[in-house]
Amino acid sequence: MSTPTDSPSAAADRDPVQEARDCLEQALAALDRLREVLPASSSMPPPDAEGGESS
Template identity: 85%
Template structure:
């Protein structure tokens, strides 16, 4: 995986929005994989606060 320190000229060509989008897509894919592996969440206890 290249970093800006690896090729300074390539760092100027990258779009920060596209780079952020790529990171977000990777994070979403990781969350999807976790959903497949982890057990379903338990229902939270009902709130007993007075309003």
């Protein structure tokens, strides 16, 4: 029991906060790439609002 195994030592070396931060940074980078590819929805009014005003 006193001898450390690979699993606990590896878990102790890894910082869960840093892992979560890395995951969030990857997600933000993916969202930035999507914003470049997809048109911005905020710049265009929704078609329902536009059609409702004209009729």
